[in-house]
Amino acid sequence: MTGKVELLLPAVARSAAVTETPLGRLTVPSRAVPERRVMVDPQELVDLRNAARSAADRAHAPYSKFTVGAALIMADDPERRVFTGANVENATYGATICAERTVIAQAAAAGFRRIAILAVSCTKALHARLADRSPCGICRQTIAEFSTDVPPSLVLIDSGDDDVLGDVLDLDRLLPYAFRIAP
Numbered sequence: 803m804t805g806k807v808e809l810l811l812p813a814v815a816r817s818a819a820v821t822e823t824p825l826g827r828l829t830v831p832s833r834a835v836p837e838r839r840v841m842v843d844p845q846e847l848v849d850l851r852n853a854a855r856s857a858a859d860r861a862h863a864p865y866s867k868f869t870v871g872a873a874l875i876m877a878d879d880p881e882r883r884v885f886t887g888a889n890v891e892n893a894t895y896g897a898t899i900c901a902e903r904t905v906i907a908q909a910a911a912a913g914f915r916r917i918a919i920l921a922v923s924c925t926k927a928l929h930a931r932l933a934d935r936s937p938c939g940i941c942r943q944t945i946a947e948f949s950t951d952v953p954p955s956l957v958l959i960d961s962g963d964d965d966v967l968g969d970v971l972d973l974d975r976l977l978p979y980a981f982r983i984a985p
């Protein structure tokens with residue numbers, strides 16, 4: 803039995819830059835993400851990562867062979883049940899859906915709207931660099947649709963190591979400038 807620990811998400815800061823051209827000014831916007839601290843339960847993270855690994859065994863990936871599993875707990879689910887999903891490929895390729903979106907669709911269809919923790923395991927790319935086992939752009943935007951700032955929705959990316967629970971990011975670090983409709 804392990805207790806909760808405080809997870810630190812460090813601040814990110816980048817200054818703006820302006821380049822003058824004969825036809826006008828080009829701007830690179832600044833970016834400031836505040837430090838965040840969130841309480842997490844290591845046992846829950848391990849369970850979720852393991853559930854994601856197991857879910858990858860149920861992937862339908864006959865074309866890429868790149869099996870991916872995802873496991874999800876929703877913040878607005880008082881039972882904190884674990885949803886699981888896997889990538890489901892299609893012969894048209896374009897109709898393929900990633901593991902992250904299959905699991906988010908299940909949780910959303912069950913009536914929940916706010917991600918607490920989403921674990922993803924690319925079981926054919928464990929131990930690879932982070933970019934090889936991270937959510938794709940479409941999934942990041944889908945995660946954004948169901949994310950919250952306080953407490954921040956977390957994404958746990960399986961690194962395949964037994965002594966590392968995984969790489970953890972919130973949406974500000976996973977998808978800066980996520981598209982949102984102004985309320």
Ligand SMILES: [Zn+2]
Pocket residue numbers: 900901902937938939940941942
């Ligand atoms: Zn994806």
